[in-house]
Amino acid sequence: MFEEMKERVCEGNVALSEYGLVIFTWGNLSEIDFKKKIVAIKPSGVSFEELEAEDIVLLDLRGKVVEGDKRPSSDTPTHLEIYRNFPKVKAVVHTHSTYATAFAQALKEIECFGTTHADHFFGRIPVTRKLLKEEIVKDYEANTGKVIVETLKEKKIKPLQVPACLVANHGPFVFGDSSKNAIQNAIVLEQVAKMNIETLKVNPETSAIDQALLDKHFLRKHGKNAYYGQRLQ
């Protein structure tokens, strides 16, 4: 019954590797079927070359495996925490992509310096606080999810408007309304992070773009008055 979903999640995980966002086993993609409350996620420590659809693990929202022989990704509690709090998020991608991870390691937000960013992220990309020692020692992966949720809520960020959060000292978690969209956002995030670093090299005093330009670019592609692309038929 979830064969298509497993196929899609398998292909999506492989795509992360093909797009150069992950090497070895450093990343994962999950997708949720919100009606049936089922999450499909990559198994832990399986390389992208060997991954097959039947390896994808199905769980309920409390983390109980409902299908699959393998252990789910060790990051599963992080993904579940995001799904439980943001019902519009249909897919989550985690990577250690180089430039986005550099910001996460530097504990710095990614400021919006141009329309490439504004076309996909409605403002700066947040970074979480560092986890406390007790949050690391016990329930680390769930607490990683909780600090993402805390960060978005405190900053009043809707996860499909700014579909990424950098976990301090770790790397990006990226959201989407589908697996395809979440993967695309992860690619754009990496490109935006790289451009941001190069921009700061050219001019360390660069500041964020004006709100009017941010509104224009994000809203011409997203929301009810969007006019970018072809009319859906």
Added chain:
Amino acid sequence: MFEEMKERVCEGNVALSEYGLVIFTWGNLSEIDFKKKIVAIKPSGVSFEELEAEDIVLLDLRGKVVEGDKRPSSDTPTHLEIYRNFPKVKAVVHTHSTYATAFAQALKEIECFGTTHADHFFGRIPVTRKLLKEEIVKDYEANTGKVIVETLKEKKIKPLQVPACLVANHGPFVFGDSSKNAIQNAIVLEQVAKMNIETLKVNPETSAIDQALLDKHFLRKHGKNAYYGQRLQ
């Protein structure tokens, strides 16, 4: 009647992707037939993998579609503004290529640091002023074209001598006397921007090359006394 033009514009748009200048739908190429006053441009939001010659949209210089089922690129008014003001420009390329965009985001011109630049651009590559709020809210894409025209005219730049302009907080628009030439200029622009950043890392005090060297390199490749390459037969 415009089948060859549509074929060429389709192939040129695909080439932008193959040369790594654009990902997803972040860029476009247009070409003008100045005698017939017809512009051929990429449709909006169509991916480069799926693009076919029949998708290319034909418009007149006021933006009225004369052939094609699809919406033209949302950047069409920018392209038209350039063609209306610079009759020698036969093709326009827009990209978000990483290093050129870094300069656009940093609001910095690309200074001429060497002969690679001088072989293709007869001096520094300009950046526009930021658009005003009212220019963003209404007729944004046409105003983007107007600020490019304003910048070139104020700086007394001939667009085939310095065939690129960086739009502030956005990215490069590149010109050519043919689609092939505009694409080549977009590739060179990106390479020159990258070299410029690396040069500033080696020596932040680097200054522009002497006028005599700029003249020598640009004019041995362009204009009536050019002696680079093979004699045309």
Added chain:
Amino acid sequence: MFEEMKERVCEGNVALSEYGLVIFTWGNLSEIDFKKKIVAIKPSGVSFEELEAEDIVLLDLRGKVVEGDKRPSSDTPTHLEIYRNFPKVKAVVHTHSTYATAFAQALKEIECFGTTHADHFFGRIPVTRKLLKEEIVKDYEANTGKVIVETLKEKKIKPLQVPACLVANHGPFVFGDSSKNAIQNAIVLEQVAKMNIETLKVNPETSAIDQALLDKHFLRKHGKNAYYGQRLQ
């Protein structure tokens, strides 16, 4: 009798080239059979394209060739010094990979800035002191091994916990409990070095991650309480 080992060492050396860690003849992989006290290593100055299993040289731990027509790598005395001092090390990789070498040339340790590093290296990656003139003039390659051993011992580093050492003004030597593992560590080292440089660009004041996070990530993948990956069957 050592055919499999020679095959594996040959393939591993070729892999260094395929992963972009070495060009020309700038690197080598060796492996030890500790029971039989035999080391298999790449021959000197043979390109990776031409390398075949029968070219692999077998030596005893004092450096006496026991099989093979070719001269062993000029770095052989360095490898042997490591094997003689650290019996748990089963394979050694030497490269001049760009970013790790940048740290070696800068005489700087690679600080642990994030979980990508912590997943594979249990703390900062050390750099040796510079060799003295007399250590360079005589027995240079053996002295290179000695200064690696000296560095790890002084810093009380177990080579399978922090499986790399940067030789000052030279480049990385990387360790593993197998050829495959040593190669993987060399790839991760290069990626971690690159991320570290980008992180410092974003925030030059970045400091090392907390010990609790380092413990969590290293120990969930290594050691008796590891829970990452699939259970071995």
Added chain:
Amino acid sequence: MFEEMKERVCEGNVALSEYGLVIFTWGNLSEIDFKKKIVAIKPSGVSFEELEAEDIVLLDLRGKVVEGDKRPSSDTPTHLEIYRNFPKVKAVVHTHSTYATAFAQALKEIECFGTTHADHFFGRIPVTRKLLKEEIVKDYEANTGKVIVETLKEKKIKPLQVPACLVANHGPFVFGDSSKNAIQNAIVLEQVAKMNIETLKVNPETSAIDQALLDKHFLRKHGKNAYYGQRLQ
């Protein structure tokens, strides 16, 4: 009679493009037959994709074409100047490779920071002074060769010991005792330049390696006491 030489020079020019050292027509390789006093060089402005052995132009040392229908590279007078002054140089490569060109544009020598450099270049890589206006206006390409010769002679550099010179505001010219060797040196130069920039990012105070280490690495690969590689048979 020079068919093999033309074939080799054609393949060598194509290799420059394949190794990513040149794009479009930004570079060239020449080779000299010193006994017959004949130089073979790439024709001007011909793309590397279209280049064939029969396009290679043969000239004498005064620049008179002795075989070939095409105009020789516009850089020919530079190459000839080098051959006339340094009889041991058998091949010359010119590129605009990104990182080496960054140093040329920044008017900075490439300091020897490590053994990767020392294995191939016996000390820092020089940069010429800027050409005077009168040297640019008249006989520009010959004067480019003269300033290379002047730089090497003033610094007492033997061109096969430090087989590269950066021309100010322009890019590298690289030497070899064969086409293959000159191409290899051009690849190494670019890699060394990149590593040097990264090293300075890690530690802006990095200084050159000790003379003893420079001697050790260069001389174990070059000269009469070399012990790197296999014995020639």
